[in-house]
Amino acid sequence: MGDISQLKQIRPLFIALLLLWPINSQADSPRLVIILADDSYPPYSYVKDGRVTGIYVDLITQAAQKIADKYYVKIKPLPWKRALNEIKNGKYIAIIPPYQHLKSRRYIKPYSVSLLSEKVVAFCHKDINLIELIKQNTTALNRPINIGINAGYLILNDRLIRAKHNNKIKVWEHKNTQANVNKLMLKRMDCYINDSLSTLWILKKLQKDSPEMNFDEIEQSFVVMERTAHIGYVNSPSYLFTYKDDFIKQMDQAILELKDAGELDKIVAKYLQ
Template sequence: MLFLLVVMLLAYGALWPLDAGADIKPRVTILVDDSYPPYSYESNGYLYGIYIEQVRLAARRLSNHYQVILEPIPWKRGVAAMENGEAFALLPPYIHKDKRPYIWPYSVPLGEEAVVAFCNPGVTLNNILNRSTQKAPINIGINAGFLILDKELALAREKGVIKIWENKDTLTNIKKLSKFRLDCYVNDRLSTLMGFESVKKERDDINVRQFREDRVVLSRTAHIGYTKDNGDKYPFKYDFIKKMDKALLHVQKQMRE
């Protein structure tokens, strides 16, 4: 009887690691822009946003296969982590195959954003290439790490008729715009309008009515961007992307109904 008991225990012990391993789900970390309301932002240690809720709902549908972690990070640091091969995924970049070759592929679209320029009175970016190079350049603020200039503004930058200033976030840019340290600010329309509302609550001395929408710069879709690394570091990569895309499409369909 004792011999039989020992054999049974050894057999059970041999099987145990297999059973335990079957319950271990890969931990998938997605870096998230921590200061991009209303799409993704951190407040009091918690993540909020339109894209955050989409991905959270999709992640629940993947919960039998993956443990999805959303990690807030300053945008520029998140992009650097992707470039250095230190991160698996980043939320929510636009598609830039040439300028960010280290990100590929991208998820299904999470939403479409209109990038616009808000300017101080008397300043315009319309017909910017006709501006004389003898005049002082127009100072334009953008969020650090953002790639949001169209071809016209990119050429204007090369010619020296505009100067680009990268600042920490939307609120920082709006405050500099209000002090005329910037002539214009280029960013997503909805994010900027929400920034105006936040600044009004914070600073009574800032008149956001002085800013006007000058022109639409471009329209782009936002995504989850994945590392281009196909090595052994993330063996689950393509399975996760396939399952996440399917879950996101299901969530978006539910939202429309």
């Protein structure tokens, strides 16, 4: 009887330890954090040979190594517009690399520290003077100027937005930079607006793949805007991603340390070789 009585006393403690074991085991493991990334925005974020790569991908991967004791960061590439919808629907915690659009993308908040400053430029055929043609009273063209942008991008400045409302320009969204550059080369678009470095990267690649291609008739018309790129976090109730505030703090600190140490400069140089 004494042995049975002792077993009855031990059993509740044994059950409690079993219940606690998975919790403690899980707590000791780094938490998985999935960050969505534009799958076609070279050299910043793109897929090559089946894996996601790029300047921002490398920077975040290195930053993630600094906080690997608490977080296991995985970067998942998706088409930009689809990635934005996933964030809007609250399915993932973060996305790279949006500019800050506090009013038009209220579902993204907050933003990380700056990853890098980007220069958005209009690339046009030499016979298209975009600045002159979008002036209020110009009659130089009897049709709207066809401008290509990447699907889901918000990169028109106030002057171009007014020109769009006044039917001076017509904006066409295409899948990615490559698709837009191809249409520009075929003169299906008068201009293409995107980050300067990304566009030049694609032009260089096309020229390498097809030396016979001639880009002499394409020029950078004017700088549309300069913006900083960030990790954008889902603007969701805290109970959905209870770790969000701590992750943002740690990731921001890791990114700043890498930038201060000159690691970002090394990453950029690698992709511009």
